[in-house]
Amino acid sequence: MKLPMPSNPIHALCLKLGAWAVGMFVFALWIMPPMYDVFCEITGLNGKTGGRYEASEIQQIDTSRTINVQFVAINNDKMPWQFVPQTRSVRVHPGEQVQIDYRVHNPTGKDMIAQAIPSLVPYNAVNYFHKTECFCFEQQPLKAGESANMPLLFIVDQDIPQGVHTITLSYTIFDVTDRYAADQLLGAR
């Protein structure tokens, strides 16, 4: 489709330049962030692990290799919960499914909701670390003084690059009480 252009060449040029400017704004706001996410997803660069993994084909367990998986817990900002992995590190064979737990305790006097965000290094292991079950897929509500065990089930892919011997998975726990309508989540249980 050809848009009618003003006959004055100056106005036509300005219209074109203005369209460029608007285009760059759209690019920054609606194209750059998704592009960044896709780029990071493909390369694993920002350490964000993928969503729930469906173990479609039964993975062969590769007993010839052992990978050391370490677990880290971090509290964001002033998040008051106690948040610790029950296992500091496990040695796993690629292909085998392993479960570990994180323990959380809400020591405060109020009901709260938390969200754990994973981050994994090295980046070239990110796409070979599959979580079949993870507490990070959902928010974790805890009433005042409550505790809970939060499970993580994972499989390290057999195709993980040869150079990777250690994987460090870190979770940062955020207070998202204000973000989610607290009564809804807490009341539903």
Add this chain to the structure above:
Amino acid sequence: MAHGPAKGISRWLFTTNHKDIGSMYLWFSFAMFLVGGLFALVVRAELFEPGMQIVDPNFFNQMTTMHGLIMVFGAIMPAFVGLANWMLPMMIGAPDMALPRMNNWSFWILPFAFFMLLSTLFMEGGGPNFGWTFYAPLSTTFAPPSVTFFIFSVHIMGISSIMGAINIIATILNMRAPGMTLMKMPLFVWTWLITAYLLIAVMPVLAGVVTMMLMDIHFGTSFFDAAGGGDPVLFQHIFWFFGHPEVYIMILPAFGIVSAIIPTFARKPLFGYSSMVYATASIAFLSFIVWAHHMFTVGMPIAGELFFMYATMLIAVPTGVKVFNWVATMFKGAMTFETPMLFAIGFVVLFTIGGLSGLMLAIAPADFQYHDTYFVVAHFHYVLVPGALFSIIAAVYYWLPKWSGRMYSEILGKTHFWVAFVGLNLTFFPMHFAGLAGMPRRIPDYHMMFANWNMISSVGAFLFAGAQLLFLYIIVTTIIKGRKATDRVWENSEGLEWTVPSPAPYHTFSTPPEVK
């Protein structure tokens, strides 16, 4: 024809005359320069000695932040736009800018933007305190409530810049006198043309990134909030995708000014005109693919570090071409050292120092040590103060006789140069050493071991500030009672702007000049 300016305040409010608007831009940027300078003096006064003396840390942070924002967006950028308004039509033989009414708008929304920005200092929680780079989440989750006003003022500045840039491109591409081909344009016109394209490309990105902040703060999105699935590193990528071209927006017009002044006082044509044009264009192009050299330490893979390291170093090549050409222009020239020439030579020498420290920072493994130290502060002040700012001052001395019809006092001008020269080197050179020794930037208090360097810096800063008050005095006295300037002003000045009388009449080139 020949109707003069309107009388009284309405002349300035409703003017569509490029010279009036240029003057307003220049006076406005000078006012902002003094305000930003005042903030810098608060910072330097606090840093005069270790320990907390004068201001509390939060106010200190507001001062560093506001100093950076005001200088970049309020002083340097509008000053270049003011020079463009004054000079571009006269240099290409056009009667005015292409869109005079839009020109009026682009200027008059600026004072509102900066009024809003400055007023945040008096709001509850204070003004922006997160650095001129306003990294999220400092500027979102942890920002003072006034951040919303900061965001809107950035929006307005952005709109002003984009309108100005569109106007400049339209003027250059459509309003040239017959015979003024692209490759005959003075380099100031060329560099501004390329700068204007940079502005159109990246100011919307700046607007985009502050809009995302606005949405994160008020509308519950999480572009930069990890808890909601966002990523704070994304902020840095988008900011620097704007930010690196932005630093070239602040230096390309300076290249044009220096390329106008050096040939005049070396009495030789500019060496390598076309290579200057191509160097400018390649710098502009490269500026889009080096942004992550500001982010070497965020945790990039080695391939990324290497790419951005080599791409950054590549920019030094066209930059080197320019420095070479300026030196070659002076080589065996019949040089005289009037004030504009002093500032131009100061530019070439000191900007090169800034370029070299930039190269040191571009070495990715070394940057892990230098990043966020005073070494970076030294680097960008060497490219911005004796770089961008000196070029603006040189331009004012060079063209003020044409604007006002009066000559400044050469003795006072030279005094201004030497005091500023000594002052700025005293201020910024020691910062290299403080930075290499590990002094972090943006801190109100510091270890005893940095005390000497900081004391020298602070003394230099006050000296430099004094020189700028002298500058104000020189401009005012020149306009009021300077001796009359000739039309040509300088012995060997070339270009259409020197063919009109001094002071330049309210309307010039109503009939296009003949360009051979």
